[in-house]
Amino acid sequence: MNRTPSLVVALLVAPLALVLLWAFHEALTQPSGARLADLAETSLSRTGVGNPVTAVLLSYRGYDTMLELGVLLAALLGIWSLGRVSPGFHPPELALTAMVAWVVPLLILTAGYLLWAGAERPGGAFQGGALLGAAGVILRLTGERRLGLPSERAQRRLAIAGIGAFLAVGLGTAAAGLGFLAYPESWSKWLILLIETATTLAVGMTLAAAYPGGPPGPAGNERDAP
């Protein structure tokens, strides 16, 4: 790192930050004008869920969320295609192993709760998936080489579960003449729950599998030699 350029860059970045601060302050003090929030609020009863964030993710902007799951899948495929990596961590201590035996089931339980609660309260597929991914990472840190993930075949299926559920529901509604991802009102809640369940599993599996890097290994639940 060179001293002079870093100072010059700091002198260039500081005014930019000040301009951004001023713009942000202006945006906050001006009247807000038309907001998407009002639209989201008034149509909420037609989506079958009570949490506006879930409604935005799975109903109003379902197409967007589907493509984001595509980004996740692309990232995972990239990681899998970069070849094997050597494991790089220490064997765990006894206290960590004992704690993980408690924490991982709790994480899975909480992920399930968040998935269900997402319909009416804060929570949802991405939060639940993040917890599942965290459970995998913790398992890996205690030397579980496969992070509690299923077989390679099942991993490949899970990786496409989220975008697959979106596409299946979308094509189904399109075939029924409603348009892509336009849920019929009476089914909306259950279709959203179906997509969210698949998304939770896909997100959790993708995040966990991305952590060690490299393609899924052969079956078996071996631990690293201490």
Place this chain on the structure above:
Amino acid sequence: MTELLFGGAGILLFAMGLWSFLVHEPLLRKLIAFNVMGSGVFHILVAISERGALRPDPVPHALVLTGIVVAVSATALALALDRRLDDEDPDG
């Protein structure tokens, strides 16, 4: 003015990340800096969805939610690429 405090912190994070991204040469440090910038943007989006007494806007919340997961997986891919680069050319 909680929104201003929160958004201001976001802008500060963004500026610090940008500085670090431009100044430091190793890919890993650039990646961390990029993630700090991203966190700043998430802060700003969450802060701006709250407008006084009005109910918070769920749209930016949803964007941030998926954005975090996408950022994490993109970072994982970048780390895998970086490690592969190191394997190919340990000096580089």
